[in-house]
Amino acid sequence: MEPEPVTLTTTRLVLRPLGPQDTAAVYTAAQDPDIQRWTTIPSPYLPEHAQSFTELLAPEGWSTGSMFTFGVFLPDGALTGVLSLTLRSLGTAEVGFWATKEHRGLGYTTEATLAAAHWAFTSLSIDRVEWRAEVGNTASRAVAENAGFTHEGTLRSSINNKGVRRDCWLASLLPSDLGLPSTAPYLPAPPQPPGP
Numbered sequence: 308m309e310p311e312p313v314t315l316t317t318t319r320l321v322l323r324p325l326g327p328q329d330t331a332a333v334y335t336a337a338q339d340p341d342i343q344r345w346t347t348i349p350s351p352y353l354p355e356h357a358q359s360f361t362e363l364l365a366p367e368g369w370s371t372g373s374m375f376t377f378g379v380f381l382p383d384g385a386l387t388g389v390l391s392l393t394l395r396s397l398g399t400a401e402v403g404f405w406a407t408k409e410h411r412g413l414g415y416t417t418e419a420t421l422a423a424a425h426w427a428f429t430s431l432s433i434d435r436v437e438w439r440a441e442v443g444n445t446a447s448r449a450v451a452e453n454a455g456f457t458h459e460g461t462l463r464s465s466i467n468n469k470g471v472r473r474d475c476w477l478a479s480l481l482p483s484d485l486g487l488p489s490t491a492p493y494l495p496a497p498p499q500p501p502g503p
Contacts, residue, residue, distance in 0.1 A: 310369075310372065310375075310430060310431065311369075312324040312369045313426070313430075315377070315422045315423065315426055316422075317418050317419070317421075317422045318418070319381070319382075319415065319418060320379055320380065320381065320382075320387070320415060320418055320419055320422070321379075321380045321381075321382060322377040322378070322379050322380075322390065322419055322422055322423065323377060323378055323380065324365065324366070324369055324375075324376065324377060324378070325360070325361045325365040325366075325376055325377070325378045325389070326361060326362070326365075326366070327358075327361055327362050329361050329378050329386065330354075330357045330358050330361045330362065331357075332378075332386040333357045333360060333361055333378075333386070333389065334352070334354050334356075334357035334358075336386060336388075336389075336405075336407045336408075337352040337356070337357065337405075338352060339407070339408045341408070341446075342405045345405075345440070345441060345444045345446075345447065346403070346405050346468075347466075347467075347468050347469070348405075350469060364376075365391075368391070368393075372394070373393065373394055374391055374392070374393045374394070375391065375392045375393075375423075375427075375431075376389065376390070376391040377389070377390050377391070377419070377423060379404075379406075379415060379416070379419045385410075386407060387406060387407055387410035387413075387415045387416075387419075388404055388405055388406035388407055388410065388415065388416055388419065389404065389405055390402065390403070390404040390416070390419050390420065390423055391403050391404070392423055392424075392427050392431075392433075392436070395437065398432065398433055398434040398435060398490065398491065399433065399434070399435045399436075399437060400427050400431070400433045400435075400436050400437070401436070401437045401438070401439060402420055402423065402424065402436050402437070402438050403439075404416050404419070404420060404447075404450065411446065414453070416450045417450050417453040417454050420450060420451075420454045421454050421455075421485070424436045424454070424480050424485065425485060425487070428482040428485065428487050429487065432490045434481065434482060434489045434490055434491055434493070435479055435480075435481055436456075436479065436480045436481075437477065437478070437479050438451040438456050438476075438477070438478045438479070438480070439462070439465065439466065439475045439476065439477050439478075440475060440476050441466055441468060441473045441474070441475050441476075442461060442473070442474045442475060442476055444476075448476060448478075451478045452478075454480065455480060455484045455485070456478035456479060456480045456484075457478055457479055457480070457484070458476065458477075458478045459477045459478055459479060460476075460477055461474055461475070461476055461477070462474065462475050462476075462477050465477075481493065
């Protein structure tokens with residue numbers, strides 16, 4: 308049984324599934340060149356892209372249990388960004404996000420990432436949330452680091468962004484990083500001495 312769409316709240320934010328009422332706000336926000344540069348959304352981003360995303364792709368992800376997309380809103384209804392958790396393998400989800408230009412640098416995306424990860428760990432039986440971003444996307448990396456993700460390395464040619472293969476950073480967040488239990492036992496590797 309797939310989880311029903313949920314609304315999450317934090318001290319400052321409301322995370323809720325996107326719907327048709329959000330199409331215009333998503334379209335407007337996605338005109339930002341930084342969002343188009345650092346994410347895999349189409350560029351140029353047209354009204355029909357926003358409509359397909361809010362009316363088809365995001366709801367379908369919830370109904371199939373494959374991707375859980377939240378609009379991140381202030382209590383007054385202003386869109387601050389979008390965050391998705393995409394199931395990648397058993398017990399593993401990947402977080403992806405973007406923030407509207409006027410709401411960057413305020414900690415909203417970090418706050419939303421932590422809320423979504425907590426929900427994934429406690430409601431979806433997820434034991435690992437991965438974050439990936441193209442090398443050079445320092446704003447996204449700052450969100451991951453501020454949320455407590457552990458940087459694990461650089462993956463060569465791991466992201467295809469608009470037809471170009473690019474290297475990406477990889478980091479992870481585990482339930483134990485948030486003081487939560489895992490669904491399966493976790494045995495970390497012993498520390499290794501530095502190589503020759």
